[in-house]
Amino acid sequence: MIAKDDIRDVLIIGSGATGAINAKVLAEAGLDVICLEQGGWIERKEFVHTHSDWGWERNSSWNPDVNARSHPDDYPVDSDASKVLMWNGVGGSTNVYGAIWPRYRPSDFRKGDEHGLQPNWPISYEDLAPFYERVDRLLGTSGLNGDPAMPPRPACPTGPLPFTPAAQRLSKAFDKLGWHWWPAEAGVISEDYDGRPGCNGCGLCNGCPRGSMTLYSQSVWPKALAAGAELKTHARVLRIETGPDGRATGVVWKNRITGALERTRARVVIVAANGVGTPRLLLASGIGNSSGMVGRNLLHHTLVGAQMWVDEPVNGHMGYVASMFSRQFAETDVSRGFVNGFNFNCLTSTPSAGEMTAGWHTGTRAPWGKGHHDWFERHFGHSIGLFAIGDDLPNPENRVFLDDKVVDEDGVPIARMHYEPGENDRRMMNYMLDRLEDIGAAAGAYEIALTDYRDKDGIYRTPAWHMIGTCRMGDAPEASVVNSWQQSWDVPNMFIVDGSVLPTGGVVNPTPTISAMALRAAEYVRDSFAELSATTRTEAA
Amino acid sequence: MTHPSPAAQMRLTQALASLADVLLPGNDAWPSGAAVGVQHAVLRRYIEAKGEDTLAQLAETLGAHGLPLLDQSDAARTDAVSAFESNDPDLFGWLQDASYFAYYEDASVVALIAARGTPYSLRPHIKGYDLPKFDLETQTPTHGRGHYIATKDVRPVDISGLELDTRITTKWGLQR
Numbered sequence: 001m002i003a004k005d006d007i008r009d010v011l012i013i014g015s016g017a018t019g020a021i022n023a024k025v026l027a028e029a030g031l032d033v034i035c036l037e038q039g040g041w042i043e044r045k046e047f048v049h050t051h052s053d054w055g056w057e058r059n060s061s062w063n064p065d066v067n068a069r070s071h072p073d074d075y076p077v078d079s080d081a082s083k084v085l086m087w088n089g090v091g092g093s094t095n096v097y098g099a100i101w102p103r104y105r106p107s108d109f110r111k112g113d114e115h116g117l118q119p120n121w122p123i124s125y126e127d128l129a130p131f132y133e134r135v136d137r138l139l140g141t142s143g144l145n146g147d148p149a150m151p152p153r154p155a156c157p158t159g160p161l162p163f164t165p166a167a168q169r170l171s172k173a174f175d176k177l178g179w180h181w182w183p184a185e186a187g188v189i190s191e192d193y194d195g196r197p198g199c200n201g202c203g204l205c206n207g208c209p210r211g212s213m214t215l216y217s218q219s220v221w222p223k224a225l226a227a228g229a230e231l232k233t234h235a236r237v238l239r240i241e242t243g244p245d246g247r248a249t250g251v252v253w254k255n256r257i258t259g260a261l262e263r264t265r266a267r268v269v270i271v272a273a274n275g276v277g278t279p280r281l282l283l284a285s286g287i288g289n290s291s292g293m294v295g296r297n298l299l300h301h302t303l304v305g306a307q308m309w310v311d312e313p314v315n316g317h318m319g320y321v322a323s324m325f326s327r328q329f330a331e332t333d334v335s336r337g338f339v340n341g342f343n344f345n346c347l348t349s350t351p352s353a354g355e356m357t358a359g360w361h362t363g364t365r366a367p368w369g370k371g372h373h374d375w376f377e378r379h380f381g382h383s384i385g386l387f388a389i390g391d392d393l394p395n396p397e398n399r400v401f402l403d404d405k406v407v408d409e410d411g412v413p414i415a416r417m418h419y420e421p422g423e424n425d426r427r428m429m430n431y432m433l434d435r436l437e438d439i440g441a442a443a444g445a446y447e448i449a450l451t452d453y454r455d456k457d458g459i460y461r462t463p464a465w466h467m468i469g470t471c472r473m474g475d476a477p478e479a480s481v482v483n484s485w486q487q488s489w490d491v492p493n494m495f496i497v498d499g500s501v502l503p504t505g506g507v508v509n510p511t512p513t514i515s516a517m518a519l520r521a522a523e524y525v526r527d528s529f530a531e532l533s534a535t536t537r538t539e540a541a
Numbered sequence: 542m543t544h545p546s547p548a549a550q551m552r553l554t555q556a557l558a559s560l561a562d563v564l565l566p567g568n569d570a571w572p573s574g575a576a577v578g579v580q581h582a583v584l585r586r587y588i589e590a591k592g593e594d595t596l597a598q599l600a601e602t603l604g605a606h607g608l609p610l611l612d613q614s615d616a617a618r619t620d621a622v623s624a625f626e627s628n629d630p631d632l633f634g635w636l637q638d639a640s641y642f643a644y645y646e647d648a649s650v651v652a653l654i655a656a657r658g659t660p661y662s663l664r665p666h667i668k669g670y671d672l673p674k675f676d677l678e679t680q681t682p683t684h685g686r687g688h689y690i691a692t693k694d695v696r697p698v699d700i701s702g703l704e705l706d707t708r709i710t711t712k713w714g715l716q717r
Binding site: 105109161328330451 | 563
């Protein structure tokens with residue numbers, strides 16, 4: 001039974017990074033904003049970071065993979081390959097992410113021109129750059145200006161984080177190879193900023209209850225709430241409703257505290273439910289999919305990793321998890337045998353001795369028995385981790401779709417997910433693994449372990465932090481789900497602001513780009529609100 | 542729900558303690574797994590992860606491999622645990638990982654790590670680690686390497702030689 005009927009200016013579905021930004025911008029403009037979030041707030045004391053068993057907990061009850069934990073705020077995702085990393089609650093996945101903060105590069109927006117195996121974006125790097133900068137100022141991003149491998153940009157609001165011994169060791173290896181490297185940009189403040197304390201180098205960088213890492217629940221939501229936005233938690237949206245004119249009229253949602261179904265109407269609906277939740281909701285609602293692209297072209301990035309051990313102590317358990325980037329291979333060079341490029345994300349190591357002995361990053365477990373303690377003394381404090389992260393090509397068969405039989409407790413079909421790397425991705429992986437071995441050799445590692453994330457049956461089970469592409473933006477309604485303002489082609493007062501709209505993945509962690517785009521879309525909604533309140537047609541912008 | 546009898550429960554705890562001592566034997570520098578109580582955390586976490594109903598099966602599996610390994614030589618204990626590892630790698634791996642985590646979150650083990658000269662804290666999030674600030678003068682890269690293609694300079698590349706549709710990579714990843 002529908003318990004209530006209400007009407008608002010703007011209704012936002014999901015309170016993660018992009019929902020938070022939209023709530024802030026639109027509430028500050030004086031609009032009546034409500035955000036519905038299926039999870040709850042996480043208070044600082046609820047995080048496990050101050051527990052003595054935090055290492056175990058972050059691999060069990062706080063595991064970022066929804067299928068590796070049991071949490072009542074989650075919804076079922078049946079993946080036949082990828083792990084599904086997300087968090088459902090205020091702040092979304094920023095509660096458990098690492099806040100590595102690189103930008104896309106200009107060519108990432110022009111892959112259609114470059115080789116045609118991916119679409120061009122309908123916007124350019126230059127369109128987005130001002131929004132990157134404003135998001136950086138909002139959050140207090142840290143980093144070092146002047147990287148010759150990226151376009152010029154203003155200095156980060158806070159300076160670079162400490163250049164750890166692991167970073168120093170790797171930088172010498174990259175120098176030896178003649179490869180680019182640069183200290184990492186991070187969504188972590190290196191000094192006190194906006195009432196939040198600077199990073200203390202604890203190394204527990206999956207979420208950060210002290211707020212040095214930007215959790216949107218701490219950095220953005222307080223501003224949105226102060227501006228008058230209403231955030232309703234434990235409110236799971238079951239469907240988006242549309243009227244005869246094709247406009248969204250609002251949503252039906254379940255109050256997870258009382259069990260009641262409620263309806264909230266709105267003049268503009270903003271979907272911010274991530275690359276799995278958003279296509280699931282659109283498909284379950286039967287809207288927005290005249291292109292047939294909803295849920296398709298799921299991108300995760302082409303990912304492989306390495307762990308190396310060096311004689312000199314580097315104490316990689318200390319300091320922010322990412323130390324530096326190498327953009328040496330970021331651009332396409334077809335002589336490598338594939339299109340697109342990749343970055344190296346250089347890490348420190350795990351902050352947990354237990355986690356390292358249990359096979360952190362590459363599954364390299366410490367031996368049991370009499371050799372265990374010798375192994376530990378030789379390896380702990382000597383470990384360095386690396387990722388190679390590449391731009392995977394879209395494939396319509398890599399997708400999020402609805403199960404045709406199984407529904408969740410609310411009667412909504414569960415999300416299913418399929419992903420496997422294509423030919424270009426496999427070639428890139430092989431090349432990346434060879435280069436990781438080059439780095440290990442140049443660093444003088446006495447041991448190096450690689451991971452390709454394939455299980456014993458050969459299935460690529462990537463830790464898929466990045467779930468993008470499933471509601472891609474584009475120039476044409478027949479090939480995309482939203483236009484350049486992230487406005488649905490089919491439902492003119494519905495916007496999609498999460499990572500699902502990214503047509504390509506670039507070679508980087510996407511949250512900075514997703515956040516910048518969300519800010520851009522929010523300001524468009526703000527500035528066009530009167531028109532959006534009545535329009536029945538989406539224009540190609 | 543079938544709960545093990547108190548005696549069976551005690552024997553299961555003994556079996557996990559015995560396993561912990563083979564996985565993490567003590568020596569002059571380090572305590573054994575059982576000495577720091579690894580078995581208690583492992584049992585608690587096993588129940589949380591798998592449920593009480595699975596305890597009888599766990600006890601049966603451990604018992605089938607001779608655990609607890611009372612009054613046996615080191616070699617015999619090692620042989621028994623090796624057989625367990627080979628016969629049931631998934632369960633063994635879970636218990637191995639749980640034992641390692643429990644061992645290294647013990648305060649006395651953490652103190653031993655720190656005493657070796659490696660700064661290491663049981664709860665580092667509270668006070669963090671002292672790290673020197675980034676030194677702009679000495680740590681800013683001076684290599685001058687790196688480039689990007691500006692938007693206006695993006696040009697088509699010739700992909701005809703890649704044969705992505707016809708030349709299939711069958712050996713990839715670690716099998717490459």
